[in-house]
Amino acid sequence: xxxxxxxxxxxxxxxxxxxxxxxxxxxxxxxxxxxxxxxxxxxxxxxxxxxxxxxxxxxxxxxxxxxxxxxxxxxxxxxxxxxxxxxxxxxxxxxxxxxxxxxxxxxxxxxxxxxxxxxxxxxxxxxxxxxxxxxxxxxxxxxxxxxxxxxxxxxxxxxxxxxxxxxxxxxxxxxxxxxxxxxxxxxxxxxxxxxxxxxxxxxxxxxxxxxxxxxxxxxxxxxxxxxxxxxxxxxxxxxxxxxxxxxxxxxxxxxxxxxxxxxxxxxxxxxxxxxxxxxxxxxxxxxxxxxxxxxxxxxxxxxxxxxxxxxxxxxxx
Numbered sequence: 001x002x003x004x005x006x007x008x009x010x011x012x013x014x015x016x017x018x019x020x021x022x023x024x025x026x027x028x029x030x031x032x033x034x035x036x037x038x039x040x041x042x043x044x045x046x047x048x049x050x051x052x053x054x055x056x057x058x059x060x061x062x063x064x065x066x067x068x069x070x071x072x073x074x075x076x077x078x079x080x081x082x083x084x085x086x087x088x089x090x091x092x093x094x095x096x097x098x099x100x101x102x103x104x105x106x107x108x109x110x111x112x113x114x115x116x117x118x119x120x121x122x123x124x125x126x127x128x129x130x131x132x133x134x135x136x137x138x139x140x141x142x143x144x145x146x147x148x149x150x151x152x153x154x155x156x157x158x159x160x161x162x163x164x165x166x167x168x169x170x171x172x173x174x175x176x177x178x179x180x181x182x183x184x185x186x187x188x189x190x191x192x193x194x195x196x197x198x199x200x201x202x203x204x205x206x207x208x209x210x211x212x213x214x215x216x217x218x219x220x221x222x223x224x225x226x227x228x229x230x231x232x233x234x235x236x237x238x239x240x241x242x243x244x245x246x247x248x249x250x251x252x253x254x255x256x257x258x259x260x261x262x263x264x265x266x267x268x269x270x271x272x273x274x275x276x277x278x279x280x281x282x283x284x285x286x287x288x289x290x291x292x293x294x295x296x297x298x299x300x301x302x303x304x305x306x307x308x309x310x311x312x313x314x315x316x317x
Contacts (some may be wrong), residue, residue: 001317009035015301016041020117021110022050028058038125048123053106057129064202069097072130078138084150087153093132101133156207158182164214165190165204172252175226176243179217183185190238194220291317 001008012038012246022041024031031037031052055072061224070091073079108124117123135140144150144157155161161168165187168178181190191198203209221229226242234241244252250261250268255277261268265286272281294317298308311317 002315003023003034005034005314005316007314010146011311012036012317013044014303018301019045019048020114021045021051021217023051023053023106023110027054028052028054028063042123046123047117047121049110049117049126049128051106051110051113051128053102055102055126055130057132058127069094069102069130072224073097073134075131076134076138078134078143079140081141081154081160083154085153089154096137097130097134101137102128102130105133105136129236130217147238162207162210164210167214169221171226171229172223173225173227177221177233178230178241179225180239181237186237186239189236190233193236193238194230229271255307 001012003009022038042046042052051060054063055067055069056065061124068081068219073096074090078096079089079091081089082092106126106128113124113126139152145152150157150251157163158166165182166182168176170176179190181187187204189202190196191201204213229240230242234242242252245309248256255261259271260285262271263269264283272283286302294312295308298311299305303311
């Protein structure tokens with residue numbers, strides 16, 4: 001909708017009056033200026049769950065500033081903590097901020113709001129800020145630091161690439177594998193399959209030994225190809241996986257068996273997740289041409305043919 005066109009706000013409010021939830025992603029204050037703020041919408045529809053998606057949140061000194069994923073995750077400490085010790089922090093695509101801390105938190109917040117509205121008839125406003133969501137996802141790391149078991153230095157901890165038994169290794173063919181035998185029984189199996197003696201690794205938790213152990217593992221893994229290591233480790237309790245690229249991943253036997261990827265519109269696409277025992281989410285269809293479903297949608301929401309024609313003539317959609 002072009003909400004700046006005269007009459008557009010009235011059309012939007014008519015839709016909002018029938019809706020379970022609303023999602024908006026504008027800068028703080030813009031919806032209020034358009035006459036579509038939460039107070040107006042809740043006066044019309046008290047059970048509405050009003051979802052607001054921003055980077056910095058609705059309040060605070062940065063609230064109205066522009067930003068992107070990398071900026072939001074930087075403020076939580078997450079970006080600083082990812083990467084190698086002697087190199088710059090590494091952006092984790094925009095999976096952590098936009099999708100995990102942003103979109104997923106918004107969806108979770110709306111689901112919670114809908115459950116409350118169903119029970120009480122009272123809606124809510126979901127202030128989903130990516131900076132908030134990233135900080136929440138970092139809570140376990142901050143908890144470990146508070147306990148004194150997380151070092152505030154990049155690549156200095158068990159789960160950030162420092163431990164030789166939790167990381168990525170390059171193989172003879174230039175491809176990579178990853179291992180994660182953290183637990184003692186898994187590490188014992190790992191050593192056994194490598195032909196190493198457990199007695200030589202009794203101090204594996206001692207960080208002073210990590211560089212030596214990593215150099216040993218690097219030499220071993222560099223002697224065989226990735227597929228050869230898959231033959232040794234895959235399917236065991238070593239906690240192992242090959243590092244696959246975006247073309248290889250859909251072809252992996254496990255992904256094929258579970259249909260983690262499916263063919264859609266001629267391309268491999270991830271299947272909907274999570275899965276449900278008693279429901280099967282449909283794959284989304286290819287996007288329609290913008291506006292091609294306007295008449296059908298408005299008709300379904302109770303607009304008459306004459307009203308729909310006027311909305312089209314006024315340029316509201």
